[in-house]
Amino acid sequence: MVSQCFSLFQPRVCPICKGTFANLPSHLRRQHHVVNAAEFRLILRLASARLKDSLACPLCEKIFSRLDMHLASRHKLSGSDLEVVLSSAKRECILDKLAKLRHSQPTPPMASMLDILRVKVQPEHRSETVLVSQSMPTNMDPNGSPEPHSEPEILSTIMPALSAPKTPRLEPPTPHSSLAGSSRENLPRTPTEFPSPIINRVLQDFYEFSLPSNPSNKDMENAQQRCSHALRFLQHMAAGFSDQQLKNLKFLEDFLRLRQWPADLAHKEYAPTSIKVMLLNASAFVNHFKAFHLEISGLSSNKLERILLQLRRLSRDNTRAVLSHRQRAKRKKSDSLRTSTELQSFIRKAERNLPRVMDDIRTKPTSKLYRIAQGYVAGYLAVLTGHRPIVFCNITKADLLEAEKDPLGRTLVWVARHKTDRAFGNAHLALLPKEADWLRDLAEISSLYGGEQCPYVFQWNGKQVQKLNRMLRAAWQVAGMTGDIAFSLIRTSIAIEAKKHLSYSDRLLVCNSMCHDISTAERFYTEVPNLSEVFHIRDLRTRALNTSAETLDASSEPESSSTESSCSPDNQ
Template identity: 25%
Template sequence: MTPSLESTVCPLCLHNYQALAQHLKRAHGVCNGHERRLLLSMASGRVNIRQCPCPVSGCSYHGTRLDKHLQDGHPELRQARLLNEEQAVRKAAVVCLLGCLRATHPRVAMVSALDLVASTAEDRQVVCEVDPGVVVVVCQMPACVGVRAEHHELTATIHRLEREATQHQSKIKVQARKLRRYQLLVRGMNEGAAGRQEQEEEQRAEEVEQRAEEVVEQRAEEVEARPCRQRQELQRTTFQGRGRGSVMRHLALPPSIEKFLAEYAAYQQGIRPTRKQVENATSKISRVRTFLFHLSAGKSHLTSWLFLNDMPAVTKYASQLIREGKEVTTVKCYLHNIIHFLGYLKDTPPAACRLRRPHIHGVIRAVHMALRNLARPIAMHQLKVKAKKMAGIVSRESLRRCQEQARVVIPELLTRMEDTTNKGISNLRDEFFGYLSAFVISLYGHRPGVLTNMTVSEVEAAKADPLLPTDTGYVITIDEHKTNRDFGGAQIFLTFEEFSWLERWLEVRKRLGSKSQRVLTTRAGGPLKNMAGYMQAVWAHMGLPGRPSFTDLRTAVSGHAKHIHSGTTREKLARFMCHSTATADRFYSLVLDRSQAKDLRGHFEEVTASSSSTTHDHQDSGDSAAEELEDMRTESEAEDDDQ
């Protein structure tokens, strides 16, 4: 048998060993097989303590599930205290068994003396059930030790016989109940109506007994659920807070589950994670954490992962998200992250997981059903959002005025920043970022990440390409942006004059001592995160209506391009701005303004406007079709005759 890779503490010399059985046999000379098995069970902790009394002072529990009682019956104790109490009980149980083995005078001599030496007051309390405050003198003479061992053996025998008697009594009750049923059947067959009446009375008595049992079970469940009320109170506040202060980022789960979530987060980040990928992975883990926390409420033994096999709790979780005010699209994002995590759990389960693959498939199926139920509300929500966006869309006139004013203001800002005596360059830089982003995004409809991720090397590479006599500007290709996997690098074409703005800014940037590789950075050289604020400030300074975001500008460019251009031109514009028209055509085409709806009605009226001419046209087309069909038949018959 291959030894375990995990080291275990020897109970005799208190050193760590991997092959503890071989160590006990060779180093300590433990040749008694029963003694060696007891010492190995003490080292590994695999000792049956279910029927031992509770070691907690003041607790009179003496049942059949001490392990469950320690976890659920003492919520006032910390986890470390409970672990210490459980280990003390296990050690005391093994010491008691060693004493019983010694009392049998085995042929192979015993080596250990754990049952002959009283270790601590706590062990004496567990083994002998003595109060720690009472001093007890224990005689160490061999005769007394043998008497005590015999006493422990007889006590164990009495407990065993009591358990067997209890089992026999339960079996006798079952057989007696069956016998009563058979007697009632026979009596009913012999006595007729009298027997049926007695049978009904017996059934009523059984119903009363069942109701009493249900009441007892209900009260037991209420007692077991008391330690979980505090956890359920925390469950109601799971979705409070935002960002780093969100409650769901600080939910506590068992260490084994936390370790598995850390492995899943590393899998999500990949081998070369960017800052955005790390943030996305953290958000996904937080959503999965809320799912695990909700399903584990009121359950024990979480390290086995069996708490996931609860289909009603999965549906309740989706309903809880909606009750907390989450939009249906956000709930969809949560459920998609959970499905991906469950797939990862199914393919690479942890070592302690006892959840089978069919059970995981059932949980995934329940989450898919919750997603399917959200399909119609999601579609209606997207339509409402699009209608709201199109109602306040930025006009073409505002976009044009923004571009015209930016062309005038940007060179003036650069001239003021190039002045070495000017000390307010920080505010000028923020205005420059706002005007530049408003100009580029109102023109091309790019996402702001295209500008914030633009590097100095990409600007220099655009100028390094040879120019042709017909060229009027440069093309900058930005590799790092949101949809680079689908569209490749995002491109921006700038005329010679517009490209000179970036060149002048890079010279100013060198004078400021910035060492960042990005073109647009903060004062400390970090990535920009307040580009929207800079753009909205200059938008108000230009006197333009509204306070649009970058998404509003992108929607305006895409929407106006849809109504002005069509066919191939629109597809080219969409690909240049790294935008897919499939989603837009699915939702955006259903939202029309008054003039567009009026024009569409005119097309519908054309269908029934000239009914007579349309009828003649159909008749003519039908006659011509009949003539063509007759010619085809004639040609086929001629070919058959030739053959």
């Protein structure tokens, strides 16, 4: 029996509320009302860290039945470092099982929200070091094969990320004086659920309401973020209240505490844009409560409307900080932008190297070559089309079969799902014959990497690629290019060049093909004026001032001369 693993003399930490209990199974049933047997077993496994399943290595993303032996032999980990990576892999495996259980709509329903509110270590932080430095380094020997970097260099970057807390930081707010000198990294770990089971059920309903009818992985991530932000808001407002007082929303009537929330978030080093999103999601949650659960809120519709009015006011007050933050981000991004010469050099190298990489994969398939091939194809198409990476991630094998072709062999591929599909419809890729062949080759060789049943062209271990930037950075460095690269930097470079060198009508066509409008390009992708441009504008203003002054002086001279002539003695 599972509960026999938990001795009365061996207290365990509850994964839900972070409390320590001698009889954790009883606590889960009585306090958190966990009645689903499968969920109950998984939460106990999460608490005991006992799991016999095969695990994915967080460092190289391969599946192993004995991950501990792989980490010790391949990555040279031992002691506490090995325990950190191993516990991270176990936790992610169990949370994935909880997510699959939730999507199966079990009966009785699940009581916890651990899988919804989890915060993963972002893969791109790991991939920048592991996938680029370890698997595709820029150092090449005379035979053309890369020389791997040392393992300590990789672990110096990966270990801090893996040792970070896996749960959202949803701590109750404290006065500013007590938070002096603190940061989000130094704050203690706090519960991942609200103390009230009723409000937890509303949070679950809010998550399900935020999902579309046919959700993608990105849709589920967005819904999780909305639910997490709503929980942050509730945790802030509930500080100082007992569990008995948190059965309804009456604690939200503290408008003084409500007005302090943006300041508390800013003090915890959240960016103004993140604060804006949190305020919007908190408003969405209150609106959801008002529309569907008004009878259990404990507040009237008018009182909830006043709370919404206050949240909208805080969002407006945050607008100035958001604009200033965006300009700072643009100035910082301008230092990392790649020039058109660099982008042209990359697509020439991709065009030259891709056939050889594809042949090497068919001869001796390795994960390194597969990453490089996907990075080359995605980077090449991004430079030519300016699309977001989600467009390439969502290209399916069926899209290639249904693509339009002309007698010259040119191909038009339509992609249905992407970020702005509601506003711009399907994204399109205009491909020459060789470019269409590259996509078909990727779809063909995916069977060598577990992608026989995966419908997507860009896949990894049979699953759709979610973070394509890692492949792009790998191909960029193997091609011998310097500096950092990302799809957002490519899109920004394209938007800037279109603004400088194209007419308004042509620029509008380019923006529409990139699935955004000109206002979006101005807000996110065009650079702020540099020093020479600002002084050029200053010279224009000075020229206009001087021209106006000269015009006024010229018009006043005839009047003064006529006045002098009328006052002369001869005329008198």
